[in-house]
Amino acid sequence: MSSNLTPSATRRPALDNRAEAANVRAMARGRLITFEGGEGAGKSTQIAMLAERLRAAGRSIVTTREPGGSPGAESIRGLLLTGEVDRWSPFTETLLMYAARRDHIERVIEPALERGEWVLSDRFADSTRAYQGAAGGAPFELIDALEAQTLGAARPDLTLILDLPVEVGLARAAERSHAEVRFEAKGLAFHQRLREAFRAIAEAEPQRCVVIGASGSREAVAEAIWRAVADRLGVQQREGA
């Protein structure tokens, strides 16, 4: 194609094509994978393990968490997770969660997805439905409306629900030393309702959600998660990775 007679005419399209190809690559939207489940289920542990494995498979990965994930949302996290157990009603918590979530989506999740990166979020919208709605009693009409108005295009492509007996999760969580214990302190019945709520969400949306048995070793849970991700999102491990 290239010719010395009309260098600019022949070269320019080639450059344009390359630029276009780069644009198409940049514009392929990323994926949003959310991790859900009760306290101590292993979400934070598993998100780190999956991120490592996906990076080895050649993906650009952003790991983040809720409530929080952006500076504004992290400030709201402090309000939500510390202090007296009854500091907020479930209704007020729902509003705070969604204020934080919107900031997180606008500033972190959506830009990353637009760059083609894969976002792994430690909790997302299902946690509001389970904690504030099913276990806390905040009206589902409120949660439905906020979800519809707030999430925009940030809908999870895959949600991994880590499931294990409530007592096991709380015992694991109790071994961590941290100040964010407001929800851990809510009592066994609350956490039982949570577990049931997450399972009900998975049952209602089987195309999006996979329940992962989380009682086994870290490695066994990581393997089940990897199978779900490979299966649902078509990721393949690189040779030797």
Ligand SMILES: Nc1ncnc2c1ncn2[C@@H]1O[C@H](COP(=O)(O)OP(=O)(O)O)[C@@H](O)[C@H]1O
């Ligand atoms: N499969 C597992 N078996 C035993 N302990 C685990 C397992 N996964 C995580 N843990 C430990 O349990 C605690 C809670 O795990 P974490 O990942 O923080 O849970 P979450 O983020 O869901 O609250 C941590 O101390 C972690 O090291």
Ligand SMILES: [Mg+2]
């Ligand atoms: Mg965690």
